Amino acid sequence: MAAADDQDARDDAAFPSGLRILHIMRAPVGGLFRHVADLTRAQAASGCKVGVVADSLTGGEDAERILGELSPHLALGVTRLPMRRLPHPDDLRIAWRIASRVRELRPDIVHGHGAKGGLYARLPAVLPIFPSADHRPARAYTPHGGSLHFRPNSLPGRVFFTAELIMGRVTDLMPFESDYARRRFSETVEPPRAHAPVVHNGLSPQEFEPVAPTPDAADFIFIGEMRVAKGVEDLLRAFAALPGDLRLALVGSGVDEARFRALAQDLGLADRVTFHPRMPTRDALALGKILVVPSRAESLPYIVLEAIAAQTPIVSTQVGGIPEIFGSQASLLAPASDPAALAVAMRAMIDMSPTTRAALAEEMAGFVKDRFTIDLMNQGVLSGYRAALRRAERLRAAGAMH
Known part of the structure; x- marks a missing residue:
């Protein structure tokens, strides 16, 4: 095994x-x-030629702006096509157009x-019905939660899990953004066949x-999508159990926002809870002293990384890859879907002395800085690509022998 690892390292050094x-x-x-977006910038800076294919139906002005900012880094351009979230008869037509784009661009990696x-x-x-190039790109796949968020017994879940089983046979690389996601994929689909x-x-x-809180910052703040899976209802119920002189700010928008506004009224929190529109994360963090992430399901949420990096004290639930971000402080995490336990965690954080709370935030920021950087992410993905290309080359060689 050591000899094979040494050979792979030599191969990596020789890779263009x-x-x-x-x-x-x-x-x-x-x-x-x-x-x-972060990965494409880093890969372009590493000397790679990068392109993006994305949905044209969603994202609005924010997507247009960010893709416009990315364009100078994208030597292979931006292609936007209408893509539906759930299985749709149009999927084959879109897949055909993407296959044609792959044939035209001749990428080494399709991710x-x-x-x-x-x-x-x-x-x-x-x-075999799709147009193919005279070379086989290595194919990488990162679920990002993706099909793992579907219920196994639902129709979309059955469709996607079956598709995962089939397409696992042509996948050369599966870089998971968290150990949780890798375990979850192994449990719900199968252990990955690819690297x-x-x-x-x-x-x-x-x-x-x-990020320093503003002088009139609320005691607690939530930043994210206003939907049930994010645990906003649990947060409101937990907050209602805390002393009446505390304040909570919620930043974001989503399909369940009206429901949460009504719940705040029903719980008698109208004077203690404020709702704010979406804004840049660091601007939002300044509106509160302690971030609360009450999610019922997550993969590896950026908001947790961003808050810890900004040395904002944080209360969160123990879901997805969040314990990997908390490291030695994972014992502070509250169980999901449990407003009473969340209230206890919030009370413990607000009762902590400011000096102790700041020292904890600084320690957690140091842990994240050592392990969660774009540079490390880019290095890890590029190393995976090289392993995928070696795998694809072995498969081509094996095919030529038969």
Whole structure:
């Protein structure tokens, strides 16, 4: 094994830096989009030629702006096509157009992100009806939660899990953003057949500058999508159990915002809870002294990384890869979907002395800075690509022998 590892290291050193990489995702919004944007910039800076394929139906002006900012880094361009979240008859037509784009661009790596991105990246390798190039790109897939968020017994879940089983046979690389996601995939689908390293999401150096609360900052703040899975209802019920002189700010928007506003009224919190529209994360962090992440389900949320890097004290639930971010402080995490336990954790943090709370925040920021950076993320993914290319070369050689 050691000899094989040494040979792989020598092969890595001999690899050209200028790989041609095509990233495919559906919605250009949220943490997945942030991950792809950060990765494409870092890969371009590493000498790679990078392109992006994304949905044209979602994202709005924010997606247009960010893709516009990315364009100078994308030697292989931006392609936008209409993609639906759930299985749709149009999927084959979109997959055909993406396969044609792959044939035109001749990337070394086709990297699908999320359930739909992974489908489009790998389907042409499964079905012979698609246009194919005279070379076989290595195919990578990062679920980002993706199909893992579907219920196994639901129709979409059965479709996507079956697709995962089939397409696992043509996947050369599966870099998971958390050990949790890798375990979850192994439990719900199958242990990955491809090389499957854990490559954590990362932050830029400037994100490790501390953010100070404004003079009128609320005691607690929530930042994120206003939907049930984010645990906002649990947060409101937990907050209602805390002393009446405390204040809570909620920043974000989403399909369940009206429901949460009504719940705040019903709980008698109208004078203690304020709702704010979406804004840049660091601007939002300044509106509160302690961030609360009450999620019922997550993968490896950027908001937790960003808050800890900014040395904002944080209360969170124990879901997804969040314990990996908390490290030795994971015992502070509260169980999900338990407002009473969340209230206890919030009370413990607010009752902590400011000096102790600041020392804890600084310690956690140091842990994140050592392990969750864009540079480390890029190095890990590029190393995975090289392993994937070696695998693809072995498969080509084996095919030529038969």
